[in-house]
Amino acid sequence: MFTEQHSEALAVWAFRTGVWDYLVLPLADTGINEVVTSIEAAAEVGFSQRPQFNKSAHVMLPEEVRFRRSPENEKLLRPAISYLEGHFREKVTEERLAALCKINVTQFSRTFRQTFDVTFQEYLVRFRLNESARLLRNPGASIADVAYLVGFNDPSYYARAFKKYFGVTPSRYRQCLKNDRASMVQDHQVLRSA
Incomplete structure (x- = not known):
């Protein structure tokens, strides 16, 4: 299982539901190599020998990780993200991105924070x-x-x-x-x- 959002409750849920590996992105090269090795080992042993999760039992995803980004907000911010990914080396301002999205700076800032759970500036620095x-x-x-x-x-x-x-x-x-x-x-x- 790959996730960008880590929590103890999510990890416990994942392993209880039969997840083999639990990996938090971004993933280093060593993590990728471990996943490949794990998959190769599983192929050699055979997936049929691995105990399977009882699919009749209903296990809810932990409440803290049950969020959905608003598709409308993602669609609204798509021009800004696209521009940011292509011009991250340059000085990128909220004003410029808000104008690309055809909204004011305050609305852009609020929508960005709600959608990505970080400010625009934090997103840019992480990128x-x-x-x-x-x-x-x-x-x-x-x-x-x-x-x-x-x-x-x-x-x-x-x-x-x-x-x-x-x-x-x-x-x-x-x-x-x-x-x-x-x-x-x-x-x-x-x-x-x-």
Whole structure:
């Protein structure tokens, strides 16, 4: 199960209903590799041997995660999200996005918060940080260059925001990626020699 919204109640519900893996997005490369390995192992063992959830029992999704984004709001904000994803490197203002949606700034701000559960500015920063994490996989790009490429004008602010969002500094994140790659290469070599 993949989810962007994590809660203990949702995790308990997922495992009680027979979910095999519970993954919160965004997912690191190691998480993706674990999922692939898990699926391969399941295929070898055979899904028929896995105990199945009793489908006659009615288990409700936890109340705290039973939300639906308003399709009208998503449709209304679609031009703004589209523009933001294409121009996130530039200075993006609420005024510009509100104008694209043909609504005033106050209405845009309120609708955005209701729809995505974060402010426009938080959404933009998270989008930039996720893009920067992707770019950090290239060992040839400096961290300052990555910061500027995704729209941060201050590398030290970028590093603080990155640490707040991911829990590690950009340099530590890159080091973890390097260690994971080395570990995967080493594991692959061990498997080939066996």
